[in-house]
Amino acid sequence: MRIVVLGAGVIGATTAYALAADGHDVVVLDRQPAAGLETSFANGGLVTPATSDSWAAPGTPAKILKWLGKDDAPMLLRLSAVPGMLRWGLSFLANCRPAPWRANTRATLALALDSLAELRRIVALEQLSYDRNPPGLLKIFRSKGSMESALRAAALYEELGVRVERLDAGTAVAREPALAPIAGRLSGAVFYPDDESGDAFKFTQAIAAVAAARGAQFRYGQTIHRLAIEGERITAVETGGGPVKGDLFVLALGSYSPRLARTIGLSLPIYPAKGYSITVDTPGWNGAPRIPVADDELKAAVTPLGERLRVAGTVEFAGYDTSLDARRGRMLEDNLAAILPDHPKGPVRHWSGLRPLTPGGRPIVARLGPRNLLVNAGHGPLGWTLAAGSARRVAELAENYRDRGQDSRRAREGR
Structure with missing residues (x-):
């Protein structure tokens, strides 16, 4: 089949690899000039099944209220964002009850463990390099x-x-x-x-490269406008460069997936949760950590990436605003100093990105809406953790779709 993957972040690129490895004709569309330049670019660098519990937990509502209006809060809800997230927010609160939290955590963890095994298989098979740390x-x-x-x-x-x-x-x-x-x-x-870590951006570019070597076409600089639909099937993706046709389409645009889904009347319960990180160079520092360290009190994690340190660990609900808040950036600098007081005091690179969060924390990996649309989005802070497992599930859904199509054709032909 010809399969069009929308998005070249860690989810889209890994999905493209899985589909190309299965022998499909894969086309990947992304508005950026290369893979992994949005949410996958400077995240925390963790592949962490062991901390894949849902943010929608029994104690979360009280924490949000306690932190309301505090710019240095680990989880900050901007009041200006409330009107646009009422429906999503009510569902989030409903998922904070103990029973839904346990169910969501169990489901996400099961996918995370499958994903970790698949990631290790791919890394060994393709000999991928991405500043990978020892496990743990x-x-x-x-x-x-x-x-x-x-x-x-x-x-x-x-x-x-x-x-x-x-x-x-x-x-x-x-x-x-x-x-x-x-x-x-x-x-x-x-x-x-058993947790893993490394540079998610380097991994995304590496997996995109091996997907391309297996025949996937990556078309960058393509602004995606809408999905064209006839009856119960998508016929093409309308882009700034014209329509792109396919047999099957995979929506993997992260936080922007709901916007494109609305062009065909499909509603996806995904909200953009802005995350921040800082990166500090540490060339020649003999005292650098060997594995990631997460500080429970500060709600921050420090991940070594070669001769760099990445610090992440804050979330802000502010709609699609991707601007950097200097106060929240300074908070991460303070967190780094509190965890590793002796770290080299060099230039600090600040970054923010949008993490696509569902109310219960489970990603959406399913066929939804039109018959030939698969959704692979809503992974929240666990995009890299869940990427390989989600890609394998999409590949299985694609095979099921192809098999159903072949069975229907045989039935029409009377065989």
Whole structure:
């Protein structure tokens, strides 16, 4: 089949790879001049099944109210955004109840574990390079109460097969010596030995390159205007360069997926959650961490990326506004200093991007609306974590679609 993938971020590029590997004729459309230049460009760099629990959790509404109007809050709701997210917000609140939270977390974690296995298979097969770190994520705690709370949540992960190691402060510093300057402030840590990390942008460009080597066409600089539909089928994607036809279409435009879906009357429950990061160069620093460190109290993570450090860990609900807020950027700088006081004090590169969040945290990977439309969007902060598994599910849906088409043709021909 000829399959048109809309979007060349980590979700779209990985989907293109999976489809091309299955032998399909794949065309990828993206408005940017290269792959991975939006949400995938400077995210936290984590592939983390062990922290894939939904943001829609029992304690989240109280936290949002407590942080309302505070520009340095880890999760900030801008009042100006409320009118445009009422329906989504009510659904988010409904998913904060214990039962939906557990169901959403179980479903997302199952996909994350499948995705991790698929990612490792692809990386080994294609020999991809992207500043990959040794496996593992260390989550540190500065109070006994917060650690006990985290361990209760970790019990759900252990039920589903995630390995969890409980560490006291001394063992945590032995595991990651870069934490020695703050050893006296730690109450303990949890180590997730199977999580992965690296540069998501480099991975996206690498997977796009191997997809292209398998025959996928990447058409950059293509502004996508609308989907053209006849009856129950999409016939083409209308772009600034003209229509692009196909047999099957995959919507993987992240936070912008709902906008394009509305051109055919399809409503997707996805809201853009703005995230911030900073990147600091660390050439020659012998004290750099070897694995990512997540600070539970600060709600921030530091990820080593070769001779760089990436710090991420804040979310802002402000619609489609992608502007940088200097105060929130400074908060990440302060967080880095609080976690790694001895880090090199060089230039800091600031970034923000939109993470496509569903009310319950589960991504939408399904056939929706027209018969020949597959949606692969709504991965929230877990885009890279879920990318390979979601791509494999899309490839399976594509095969099912092709098989149904062949069965229908045989029936028409009386065979």
